[in-house]
Amino acid sequence: MRYFLELAYRGTHYHGWQRQPNGISVQEVLENALSTILREPTALVGSGRTDTGVHAGQQFAHFDTDLTLPDTLxxxxNGMTPSDIAVYDCFPVAPDDHARFTATYRYYQYQLCRRKDPFRADLAYQFVFPLDVPRMNEAAALLLKHTDFESFSKVKTDVKTFNCRIDVAYWEQHPNGDLTFHVRADRFLRGMVRALVGTLLAVGQGRLSVADFGSIIDARDRKRAGRAAPAEGLSLVGVGYPDSVFTQRTTGPAQAF
Amino acid sequence: MRYFLELAYRGTHYHGWQRQPNGISVQEVLENALSTILREPTALVGSGRTDTGVHAGQQFAHFDTDLTLPDTLxxxxNGMTPSDIAVYDCFPVAPDDHARFTATYRYYQYQLCRRKDPFRADLAYQFVFPLDVPRMNEAAALLLKHTDFESFSKVKTDVKTFNCRIDVAYWEQHPNGDLTFHVRADRFLRGMVRALVGTLLAVGQGRLSVADFGSIIDARDRKRAGRAAPAEGLSLVGVGYPDSVFTQRTTGPAQAF
Structure with missing residues (x-):
């Protein structure tokens, strides 16, 4: 029997989602807790990896077991994991529903705060320099018209293509001046959102024009794009699946943060 | 010349606002930074103390100096203090304006989250048991009709009276089920908000009736009230002063969190 877990984590103290030889990961902490509770080694497959220090307001992972799950799972x-990891739901799915391959989209947010904020030091990137937000949004709109994002991918990667279908990409300005970058796509390349944000910040500062941004996409060369924005501002806030995956879910969806 | 500082802090890693012999306080960190910048020992007087682990979305402190303050103060x-302390403003006041004695009110919020929340582990008290919120609000309303709160004061205290004028006291329920207790008064006794919250939670759980809550106030005996709620949920979110204090302020007020 296959089950989906719905979970969230504050990534500050983890070497990302994925199990690592040198450093504690969210996957490892959850697999250890799950294996202890079920009393059999249980592996989790996540919807995707997140980098060191990156957060998740909504992440899914699947596992397989023939055991009857305890009601208190x-x-x-939640009792066995630290306060920076939370499990919100667990529900059975069809045997071929796969946390990674069945996912239809990933939705990320990147948080910029415009002044020192003691309550969001690890949840937002503090960026105090002036930014031309309309220009950043002009550049962001170009992302919807392209499909190859090799310029924003880490060089060491084993993917076969650099194609992504981005269907949401814009900057939201909050009343207090803080900014959120929203971006959604069927898939993301390694380091892609942080490279996009870093390059869009260069546009916002006038160091690149909107046309420059377009030609960086066209170049398919990581060296042309800007520096990656820091991990602490980035959160995976939603993962999409076909409705059929949720047929046996009993609770409502968790609120994305 | 006297100046007011407006500041905020995440209290998790501090032994409260007030300088302590054994443990780092927000006051000490700020006094050290200020004394280094001004190159003379400079003492801060805060609007009031906050306990270990308690936060402040808005706190004021005053200091005296004959020096001309640098524009970059x-x-x-902010550069010399850690990411969990922020200074938002500094403005001159009249020589007899006093951060503590001129204050007309203190406004606190206590945050309860109703499920595990990785992003607010140190900013809210996780309390998952059922609560009767209307009944808690009936009891909270009694606070406005009383003035002596000895039942909610720490026993070791050197105050002359236990009188406080509470003019705001209610529980707000958020769409996701989380709760915020709002309470404002001219002064608070030591440990008072956390003792009030702990006792109101006993009312919400049905362990005390609204009438019991009234008789606890009347008893003027700390042993009658409930356990203090944990520090992490509590924040000082506003301090009031007469308008005259802000005459020479150049910026707008900081947004309380």
């Missing part, structure tokens, strides 16, 4: 998982 | 203070 979610409470036990 | 706020930036320097």
């Amino acid at each position: 979610i409470r036990s998982l | 706020i930036r320097s203070l």
